[in-house]
Amino acid sequence: MTPDRAHNQRRDGARRDADHAIDRLLDGGMTREQSQDLLRAIRADARACEELARTRICVERLREPVEAPDLTDAILSRVHSRRRFLPQHGRRLVTVGRVAAAAGLVGAVALASFVQRHAPQVRLAAEPAPVTRFVEAAAPAAPEQAGLSQAVESLQASLAAPVRALSLSPRYRPEGQVHFDLSLARRTERVTPVYTYGMPRAYAVGAPAASDDRSPASAETQFISRFGSLLVILREPPPAIDDLSADE
Amino acid sequence: MDRAEERKLIRRAAAGDKQAAGECIRAYQGQLYAYILRLSGRPDIAEDIVQEAFVRVLTNLDRFDDRYRFSTWLFTIARRLYVNAMQKLKPVYESDIVGSWQGDGSLPEHGTIGAEVATNARSELERALQQLPPEQREVVVLFHQFDWPIARISQHMEMPEGTVKSHLHRGRKRLRSMLEASERATERIGEVWGDS
Numbered sequence: 001m002t003p004d005r006a007h008n009q010r011r012d013g014a015r016r017d018a019d020h021a022i023d024r025l026l027d028g029g030m031t032r033e034q035s036q037d038l039l040r041a042i043r044a045d046a047r048a049c050e051e052l053a054r055t056r057i058c059v060e061r062l063r064e065p066v067e068a069p070d071l072t073d074a075i076l077s078r079v080h081s082r083r084r085f086l087p088q089h090g091r092r093l094v095t096v097g098r099v100a101a102a103a104g105l106v107g108a109v110a111l112a113s114f115v116q117r118h119a120p121q122v123r124l125a126a127e128p129a130p131v132t133r134f135v136e137a138a139a140p141a142a143p144e145q146a147g148l149s150q151a152v153e154s155l156q157a158s159l160a161a162p163v164r165a166l167s168l169s170p171r172y173r174p175e176g177q178v179h180f181d182l183s184l185a186r187r188t189e190r191v192t193p194v195y196t197y198g199m200p201r202a203y204a205v206g207a208p209a210a211s212d213d214r215s216p217a218s219a220e221t222q223f224i225s226r227f228g229s230l231l232v233i234l235r236e237p238p239p240a241i242d243d244l245s246a247d248e
Numbered sequence: 249m250d251r252a253e254e255r256k257l258i259r260r261a262a263a264g265d266k267q268a269a270g271e272c273i274r275a276y277q278g279q280l281y282a283y284i285l286r287l288s289g290r291p292d293i294a295e296d297i298v299q300e301a302f303v304r305v306l307t308n309l310d311r312f313d314d315r316y317r318f319s320t321w322l323f324t325i326a327r328r329l330y331v332n333a334m335q336k337l338k339p340v341y342e343s344d345i346v347g348s349w350q351g352d353g354s355l356p357e358h359g360t361i362g363a364e365v366a367t368n369a370r371s372e373l374e375r376a377l378q379q380l381p382p383e384q385r386e387v388v389v390l391f392h393q394f395d396w397p398i399a400r401i402s403q404h405m406e407m408p409e410g411t412v413k414s415h416l417h418r419g420r421k422r423l424r425s426m427l428e429a430s431e432r433a434t435e436r437i438g439e440v441w442g443d444s
Contacts, residue, residue, distance in 0.1 A: 071277055079302070
C-alpha cells in the first residue's frame with residue numbers, strides 16, 4: 001500500500017467517525033460531557049466543524065413557524081353537522097341523568113343486599129332448580145301418565161302378536177301430538193294401509209284412513225285428551241314380491 | 249398543554265362542549281397543518297387533511313383512549329389520510345417533483361432570473377424537503393420540527409428505531425447538501441444579476 005493511499009484511508013475513516021459522532025450529537029444521543037468531548041475533538045477538523053454548523057443551521061430552519069390558516073370554524077361546523085354540540089344546560093342534564101342512573105343502580109344493589117341479609121327467605125330472583133325439583137314437579141302429572149300407560153296397554157292388546165311384543169315409547173311432536181311409531185318384523189292384517197305402496201309403508205290402527213289419503217295425520221286416533229291426539233303409525237318392511245302380486 | 253389539561257379538555261369536548269372542541273382545534277391545528285404541509289408541499293392538501301382529521305377525531309372522541317396522547321392519535325389519523333391522498337393523487341405528486349425545479353406554481357413556468365433571486369429561504373427549504381424520499385422527509389420533519397423522540401417516530405411510522413435513525417441521518421445529510429447547492433446557485437445568480 002502506498003503512503004498516499006494509507007493516508008487517504010486513515011482520513012476517510014476519521015471522517016466517517018466524525019460524521020457518526022455528529023449524527024449522534026444531532027440525534028440527542030449524547031450526554032453533555034460527551035458533546036463537549038466531541039466538540040473539542042473536531043475543533044481541529046475544519047471540515048467536520050463546518051459540516052456540524054451547516055447541518056445545525058439547516059435543521060434549525062425547519063423549526064421556523066409555518067403560517068397556518070385558522071380552520072376552527074370550518075371544522076366545528078362540519079363536526080356539528082355530524083354530532084351536535086350540546087349547550088351547557090343540556091350537558092348538565094346528561095350528567096345529572098348519568099349520575100341518577102348510576103345512583104339507582106347502586107341503590108338497587110344495596111337494597112338487594114340488605115334484603116338478602118335481613119330476610120334470607122325472600123327470593124329476589126328465580127333460583128336454578130336441581131333435577132329433583134323436576135321430579136317433584138312431575139308428580140301431579142302422574143295420573144295422566146298412568147292413563148297413557150293404560151292406553152298403550154290397551155293398544156298393545158288390540159294388536160297382533162308381533163306388534164304387542166314391541167315396547168311403545170311415545171314421541172312428542174311440536175304441535176303437542178303424541179306419536180307412536182312401530183316397526184314391524186312382518187306384515188300384519190290388523191292394520192289398515194294408508195299408503196298403497198311406497199317406502200316405508202304406513203298403517204293406521206283404530207281409525208281406518210281413506211284409501212286415497214296419503215297423509216299419516218288422517219290416521220290419528222283419539223286416546224288421551226291430556227296429550228291431545230294420539231297417532232299410531234306402524235311401519236313395516238315393504239311387501240315381498242309374492243304379496244304385491246297377491247294385492248293386484 | 250400538559251396531559252391533565254388535555255384530558256380535561258377532551259372529556260369536555262366528548263360531552264358536547266363546543267368551546268372545548270374549539271380549544272382542541274386551536275391547540276393542534278398549527279402543528280398538524282405544518283406537518284402535512286411539510287410532507288405534501290401543498291397548502292390545499294394540508295388544509296383538507298387537517299379539517300378531515302379533526303372532524304374524524306372530534307366525532308369519535310368517545311373512542312379515545314386517554315392513556316395515549318391526543319396529538320399522537322390526531323397525527324396518526326392525519327398521516328393515514330395523507331397516505332390515502334398521496335395514493336389517489338400520485339401522478340400529480342410525481343409531476344410536481346419532476347417539475348419542482350421549474351417553479352412552485354406561483355412563479356411563471358420558466359422562472360426569470362429575478363424571480364429566482366427573489367426565492368426566499370423558506371421556499372428553498374420546502375423544495376429541498378420535497379426532493380427527499382417520503383420516509384426521510386417525514387422522519388426529519390417529526391424529529392427536527394416537532395422534537396418527537398426516535399421511539400415515538402418509530403411507533404408512529406410503524407418501523408424499527410434503527411430504520412428511523414437511518415432515515416434521519418440520510419435525510420439530514422441530503423437536505424443539507426441540497427440546501428447548500430441551492431444557496432450556491434442563488435449566490436451565482438446574484439453575482440451574475442449584480443454584474444449585469
